[in-house]
Amino acid sequence: MEWLQQLVNGISVGSIYALIALGYTMVYGIIKLINFAHGDVFMLGAFIGFFAIVRWEMHFIPALLLAMVLCAVIGVIIERVAYKRLRNATRIAALITAIGVSLLIEYTVIFFRGASTEAYPEVFKIKSFDVFGVQISTKAILVLVISIILMVILQFIVHKTKIGKAMRAVSHDADAARLMGINVDNTISATFAIGSALAGAAGVIFGIYYNRIEPLMGILPGLKAFVAAVLGGIGSIPGAMVGGMILGVVETVVSALGYSLWRDAAAFVILILILILRPAGIFGKNTREKV
Numbered sequence: 339m340e341w342l343q344q345l346v347n348g349i350s351v352g353s354i355y356a357l358i359a360l361g362y363t364m365v366y367g368i369i370k371l372i373n374f375a376h377g378d379v380f381m382l383g384a385f386i387g388f389f390a391i392v393r394w395e396m397h398f399i400p401a402l403l404l405a406m407v408l409c410a411v412i413g414v415i416i417e418r419v420a421y422k423r424l425r426n427a428t429r430i431a432a433l434i435t436a437i438g439v440s441l442l443i444e445y446t447v448i449f450f451r452g453a454s455t456e457a458y459p460e461v462f463k464i465k466s467f468d469v470f471g472v473q474i475s476t477k478a479i480l481v482l483v484i485s486i487i488l489m490v491i492l493q494f495i496v497h498k499t500k501i502g503k504a505m506r507a508v509s510h511d512a513d514a515a516r517l518m519g520i521n522v523d524n525t526i527s528a529t530f531a532i533g534s535a536l537a538g539a540a541g542v543i544f545g546i547y548y549n550r551i552e553p554l555m556g557i558l559p560g561l562k563a564f565v566a567a568v569l570g571g572i573g574s575i576p577g578a579m580v581g582g583m584i585l586g587v588v589e590t591v592v593s594a595l596g597y598s599l600w601r602d603a604a605a606f607v608i609l610i611l612i613l614i615l616r617p618a619g620i621f622g623k624n625t626r627e628k629v
Contacts, residue, residue, distance in 0.1 A: 342472045344594045345587060350478040350547065352586020353485035357540035358563035359570070359578035360492060361413075361533030367509045367573035368529050369425065374436040375416055376537055377560015378443040383409045383538025384458075384551040385447070391459050398461040398546075402484070405542050406535040413534025414527045422523070440560075447553040455552040458545035481543045488539055489579055492532065496575060501528050509573070558602060565609045571622025580620060 358380050365373045383405040390401035420439050424432045466473045496502040504525045507515040516522050544559065545551045566585045570577025585605055592604045612619060 340594065341591075342470070344590045346472055346474055346478060348587030348590035349583060350481045350586070351589060352566075352583035353482050354540050354544050354547065354582075355559065355563050355566045355585050356579045356582025357485055357488060357536045357543075358559060359566040359582045360489070360575060361537045362564055362567040363570070363572050363575060363578040364505075364529050364533045366567070367575075368505060368512075368526055369421075370429070371421065371432050372436065372564065373416075373421075373530075373533075374433070374560070374564075375420075375439040375443060376533065377556035377563070378440050379409050379413055379416075379534045379556075380537040380541045380544070380560060380563075381447070381551070381553065381556035382412060382443065383541030384545045384555065385456075385541075386538065387542035387545060388456055388458060388551060391461060401461075402539055402542050405538040409538025409541075410531040410535040413530040413537075416534075417527055417530040422526075440556075444553055444556070451553070453553055455550050458549045458551055460549075461546060477547055481547050484539065484543055488536060492536065492575065495532065501525065505529055562602075562605045565605045569608060569612050569619055571619030574619070574621040577619055577621035 358376065361376045361379070362373065365371055365376070386405040386408050387401045390396040390404050391398070396404065416439055420435055421432065424435060462476065464475055464477055466475045468474075494502075496505060504515070504520045505528065507518065507520055508522055508525045512522050515525075540559075541551075541556075544555075562585060563582065566581035567578050568581070569584060570579070570581030585608065588604055588608065589601050592598070593601050616622075
């Protein structure tokens with residue numbers, strides 16, 4: 339039953355990685371940019387949720403929704419201010435700008451509130467259920483349920499709504515989409531908004547799951563979510579979900595085997611192996627880039 343327990347824990351952690359990875363993969367699918375500031379939007383979401391619950395005495399669901407809305411706005415601002423001017427610039431210029439935005443967000447937060455760790459408030463009483471000898475906490479159930487609901491909503495937006503169709507058209511061919519009357523700038527901003535909202539939600543449920551947050555908390559989960567996106571096939575939404583789940587399970591299994599110090603390294607070993615053996619990822623397609 340021990341392996342089943344680790345599987346449950348891994349799925350809970352993996353669903354957080356999956357939510358962050360969705361933002362990476364959506365932005366890359368549309369403008370071929372690795373948005374390394376995405377992990378810091380996740381951190382801002384955690385702090386917005388924290389202040390909403392502690393200072394403004396909101397309940398969990400309104401705090402989660404507020405974090406998603408404000409992170410969506412922050413994502414659009416980042417895109418309009420930092421990335422929009424770089425649409426036709428080299429990939430390396432956009433990548434360096436993304437790293438710069440990431441550092442700016444982190445150290446702006448540290449400047450205003452310091453680098454100390456905050457203990458996340460308990461939003462409800464934690465209970466554990468025994469299912470076939472496996473202890474499943476209400477915390478793990480909450481994380482998984484919220485993640486699944488958000489992923490289902492995302493799939494609905496992408497496949498059934500007008501903005502979703504526009505996003506798919508722009509990711510396929512931006513110039514052709516523009517000729518068809520699609521507002522490419524607004525579509526890109528909407529993509530950043532949706533991805534950032536998911537990262538904000540991931541920040542809040544991360545805080546509830548791990549009970550602590552700090553200004554540099556977005557670095558490692560952000561990088562691991564990037565690994566999850568590459569593992570699943572960057573640009574593929576189902577790939578980001580599956581990649582996040584696989585990464586979470588691998589991490590918890592490595593810890594359970596007694597190699598907890600190697601837990602973080604496991605993600606980057608997976609990245610190296612996937613780039614060597616299957617660079618397109620699990621769901622990705624091998625495409626040649628014209629020079």
